[in-house]
Amino acid sequence: MGRRRAPELYRAPFPLYALQVDPSTGLLIAAGGGGAAKTGIKNGVHFLQLEQINGRLSASLLHSHDTETRATMNLALAGNILAAGQDAHCQLLRFQTHQQKGKTKVEKAGSKEQGPRQRKGAAPVEKKPGAETHQEGIELSVENLKAVQTDFSPDPFQKVVCFNHDNTLLATGGTDGYVRIWKVPSLEKVLEFRAHEGEIEDLALGPDGKLVTVGWDLKASVWQKDQLVTQLHWQENGPTFSNTPYRYQACSESGTFLGLGTVTGSVAIYIAFSLQCLYYVREAHGIVVTDVAFLPEKGRGPELLGFHETALFSVAVDSRCQLHLLPSRRSVPVWLLLLLCVGLIVMTILLLQSVFPGFL
Numbered sequence: 001m002g003r004r005r006a007p008e009l010y011r012a013p014f015p016l017y018a019l020q021v022d023p024s025t026g027l028l029i030a031a032g033g034g035g036a037a038k039t040g041i042k043n044g045v046h047f048l049q050l051e052q053i054n055g056r057l058s059a060s061l062l063h064s065h066d067t068e069t070r071a072t073m074n075l076a077l078a079g080n081i082l083a084a085g086q087d088a089h090c091q092l093l094r095f096q097t098h099q100q101k102g103k104t105k106v107e108k109a110g111s112k113e114q115g116p117r118q119r120k121g122a123a124p125v126e127k128k129p130g131a132e133t134h135q136e137g138i139e140l141s142v143e144n145l146k147a148v149q150t151d152f153s154p155d156p157f158q159k160v161v162c163f164n165h166d167n168t169l170l171a172t173g174g175t176d177g178y179v180r181i182w183k184v185p186s187l188e189k190v191l192e193f194r195a196h197e198g199e200i201e202d203l204a205l206g207p208d209g210k211l212v213t214v215g216w217d218l219k220a221s222v223w224q225k226d227q228l229v230t231q232l233h234w235q236e237n238g239p240t241f242s243n244t245p246y247r248y249q250a251c252s253e254s255g256t257f258l259g260l261g262t263v264t265g266s267v268a269i270y271i272a273f274s275l276q277c278l279y280y281v282r283e284a285h286g287i288v289v290t291d292v293a294f295l296p297e298k299g300r301g302p303e304l305l306g307f308h309e310t311a312l313f314s315v316a317v318d319s320r321c322q323l324h325l326l327p328s329r330r331s332v333p334v335w336l337l338l339l340l341c342v343g344l345i346v347m348t349i350l351l352l353q354s355v356f357p358g359f360l
Contacts, residue, residue: 006267006284009059009313009323010048014041016315018075019291020082023299025097026050027140028059028313030321031084032290033071043067045084047095047140048321050295050304057304057311057323063140065093074160078167081145081185088156090172092145092185100139146187151176164205171211173200179213179223193226202250214248256297257326259312261289267314267324279326285316 010030017032028048034041044066048059070086077083082093150158151174158174163184170182177198181191195203196215203213211223220232232248257278258270265285269278295301295311305311312324 004281006281006322006324008320010321012319015317015319017073017290019293019315020075020077021293023296023301026300030315031072031075035071036069043071065142076161076163078163083161083170085158085161088149088151089147090150091147094143094145097138097140145185148187150180160202165207171203171205173203175199204251212251214251218247220248257310259292261292261314263288269312269326285318287316287318289314289316291315
């Protein structure tokens with residue numbers, strides 16, 4: 001039997017490093033690039049429109065945003081605002097979608113921001129030389145907002161970014177070990193403190209104002225502003241080997257499922273509370289998986305899921321975005337169980353009445 005394969009949803013013209021899904025619009029946002037090196041590999045953020053076509057989830061390129069010489073390595077999403085980690089900086093982007101009606105729009109050749117691909121089944125459109133034609137449907141525009149340097153190590157690099165729950169603050173972490181908190185969208189710095197000796201691997205802002213950070217120094221810490229509340233110790237969660245160092249790699253909010261991508265390109269889906277493996281594709285990408293994201297359970301998520309329980313997207317340095325679908329697990333509704341119990345009780349009483357007349 002051949003190796004299990006995940007369907008390829010999209011292939012970009014550059015390595016992919018970051019991924020987000022907008023629940024309200026059903027947009028899949030993938031970003032990456034070749035960086036500042038003059039290799040001919042572009043840098044950009046691609047906005048993909050997710051759709052159900054003939055019972056299958058598909059994606060088509062809606063908009064390509066050129067980030068010039070800066071590859072986007074990490075992303076965070078708050079409504080229609082993206083925070084993109086590019087080298088030592090954080091760049092805010094605002095995107096807007098609108099419905100195009102009545103006529104096509106022709107852009108000049110060489111435009112940095114490309115329009116949507118022509119959908120299958122659409123009537124062919126005669127193109128003028130050096131121009132690109134947009135078909136009727138959804139259009140998207142992207143605006144560069146503020147940008148700020150967020151890391152100041154000798155080799156500065158922003159490794160992680162996230163918004164708080166009401167999208168008024170933004171937290172960044174990088175190779176210098178400092179957490180910096182910024183107002184949105186002004187990017188005015190409101191807090192700065194050293195959280196780790198070495199690189200910050202991940203961070204998460206909670207609704208109560210607490211901050212969780214994990215770093216290269218083998219520590220996972222909980223903060224209230226810049227005050228340390230507690231630290232997590234791996235050995236308490238055993239079993240472990242006493243002489244083996246363990247390093248926390250990521251922190252995230254709780255949910256129904258846990259998505260995992262490995263350095264060998266494998267992708268898995270687990271039940272969050274029990275870590276039971278429900279889905280696994282070995283070496284789906286064949287190279288390190290750089291980011292994964294679930295299709296949200298709100299907004300357009302249920303409509304796009306169809307008859308599946310969840311959908312996980314993965315991206316890697318191989319420039320591919322893959323789709324991992326978890327079929328709905330069959331379960332008996334509670335109301336049906338209650339009905340069966342009542343029916344069983346009634347049948348038992350009738351059987352006893354027939355065997356022992358006068359039982360009731």
